[in-house]
Amino acid sequence: MTNKILPTYARTDITFDHGDGCELVATNGDRYLDFGAGIAVNSLGHGHPLLVEAIQNQAAKLMHVSNLYKIDGQERLADRLCEHTFADKVFFANSGAEANECAVKMARRYQSAAGKPERYRVITFAGGFHGRTLAMIAAGGQAKHLEGFGPKVDGFDQVPLGDVEALKDLISDETAALMIEPIQGEGGIHSAEVDFLKELRALSDKYGLVLIFDEVQTGVGRTGALYSYQQYGVEPDILTTAKGLGGGFPVGACLAKDDVAHAMVAGTHGSTFGGNPLAMAAANAVLDIVLEPGFLENVREKGLLLKQKLASVIDQYPDVFDLVRGEGLLLGLHAKVSPQDVVAACFDEKLLCVPAGDNVVRILPPLIANAEEFDRAIASLERAAATLTKRIVEDQAPS
Numbered sequence: 001m002t003n004k005i006l007p008t009y010a011r012t013d014i015t016f017d018h019g020d021g022c023e024l025v026a027t028n029g030d031r032y033l034d035f036g037a038g039i040a041v042n043s044l045g046h047g048h049p050l051l052v053e054a055i056q057n058q059a060a061k062l063m064h065v066s067n068l069y070k071i072d073g074q075e076r077l078a079d080r081l082c083e084h085t086f087a088d089k090v091f092f093a094n095s096g097a098e099a100n101e102c103a104v105k106m107a108r109r110y111q112s113a114a115g116k117p118e119r120y121r122v123i124t125f126a127g128g129f130h131g132r133t134l135a136m137i138a139a140g141g142q143a144k145h146l147e148g149f150g151p152k153v154d155g156f157d158q159v160p161l162g163d164v165e166a167l168k169d170l171i172s173d174e175t176a177a178l179m180i181e182p183i184q185g186e187g188g189i190h191s192a193e194v195d196f197l198k199e200l201r202a203l204s205d206k207y208g209l210v211l212i213f214d215e216v217q218t219g220v221g222r223t224g225a226l227y228s229y230q231q232y233g234v235e236p237d238i239l240t241t242a243k244g245l246g247g248g249f250p251v252g253a254c255l256a257k258d259d260v261a262h263a264m265v266a267g268t269h270g271s272t273f274g275g276n277p278l279a280m281a282a283a284n285a286v287l288d289i290v291l292e293p294g295f296l297e298n299v300r301e302k303g304l305l306l307k308q309k310l311a312s313v314i315d316q317y318p319d320v321f322d323l324v325r326g327e328g329l330l331l332g333l334h335a336k337v338s339p340q341d342v343v344a345a346c347f348d349e350k351l352l353c354v355p356a357g358d359n360v361v362r363i364l365p366p367l368i369a370n371a372e373e374f375d376r377a378i379a380s381l382e383r384a385a386a387t388l389t390k391r392i393v394e395d396q397a398p399s
């Protein structure tokens with residue numbers, strides 16, 4: 001094996017050859033149930049015929065054309081995203097971090113155009129994750145992501161999630177925006193309280209701040225709504241989306257109300273690849289399915305079912321897990337052992353899941369997963385939990 005890949009990921013020693021629905025097939029023929037879904041990306045599983053067909057047809061027709069020209073797929077996708085959300089305008093990017101960069105630039109520019117150029121600071125929440133660009137590691141504020149990369153990009157301050165008083169204390173004449181994940185994903189599936197989001201909305205209105213929801217992980221049906229703010233009943237001014245939007249094809253978007261978007265005039269932002277016809281075909285195909293009548297309701301029902309099944313695993317293996325949380329198919333199992341050990345034990349049982357912060361293992365099946373696949377996943381999880389329990393008992397035995 002050559003070793004020319006920058007080792008920024010601790011990779012498991014396996015290579016997948018192809019995917020089939022909720023399964024990934026390794027080069028040695030082993031089949032794995034994919035309940036990580038590429039970290040909430042493969043919303044339609046692997047090889048979904050409609051997604052594949054849309055990408056194949058578009059690839060043969062036109063893959064890329066510059067944003068110097070009109071792009072039909074972009075207009076269609078923007079119309080649909082606006083029709084089904086609070087938004088009036090959309091900017092297309094290629095990733096979550098890029099969508100967030102657009103959101104922060106837009107918020108600052110909005111304040112500047114409103115005659116308040118001194119308002120550039122963005123308040124974010126401890127444990128949050130917004131991507132890995134220099135600005136977004138500052139937005140996340142996590143020491144492990146910032147260390148060694150020089151001065152933290154100025155203009156981002158964190159307060160604890162749910163701490164209204166700390167937030168009020170921090171809001172100043174320099175504050176432009178509040179940015180939050182309604183449910184923290186990387187941080188360990190921490191849902192903001194409804195009242196807290198309502199408070200953010202009220203404070204934003206009171207002080208003229210822009211409220212940004214980072215729905216990169218929660219979006220596109222993952223929580224059982226197109227976007228989770230719709231379940232919370234609290235509207236942002238700007239919303240970012242990526243991960244599940246392309247069903248595996250890289251695409252991100254920044255959605256906004258007209259009154260905050262209006263300052264983003266020609267020349268203020270751009271992306272060579274953002275909104276290219278191929279990405280738009282993929283995202284439009286994903287929406288064709290996610291917006292089908294009953295699809296989101298089905299995600300909510302399946303989410304409840306899976307959560308119940310996970311709760312029964314906790315009951316059986318109380319030394320390994322102590323709680324399950326999350327919404328729809330964005331679920332987190334809080335572990336009493338290292339989440340990396342849980343993920344490794346599940347891997348040995350041919351189940352893929354993803355570690356997160358705060359000792360949580362994320363369970364993120366494709367949105368198309370069915371009850372039979374849940375049962376198989378739970379059986380694997382139980383075997384993994386049994387192995388881990390045995391290990392704990394052995395470790396505790398007097399030597």
Ligand SMILES: *Cc1c(COP(=O)(O)O)cnc(C)c1O
Pocket residue numbers: 094095096097098100129130131132181185186214215216217218242243
């Ligand atoms: C994954 C994620 C990002 C970053 O997305 P990239 O596509 O990796 O840049 C940003 N915000 C949230 C909430 C995420 O989960």
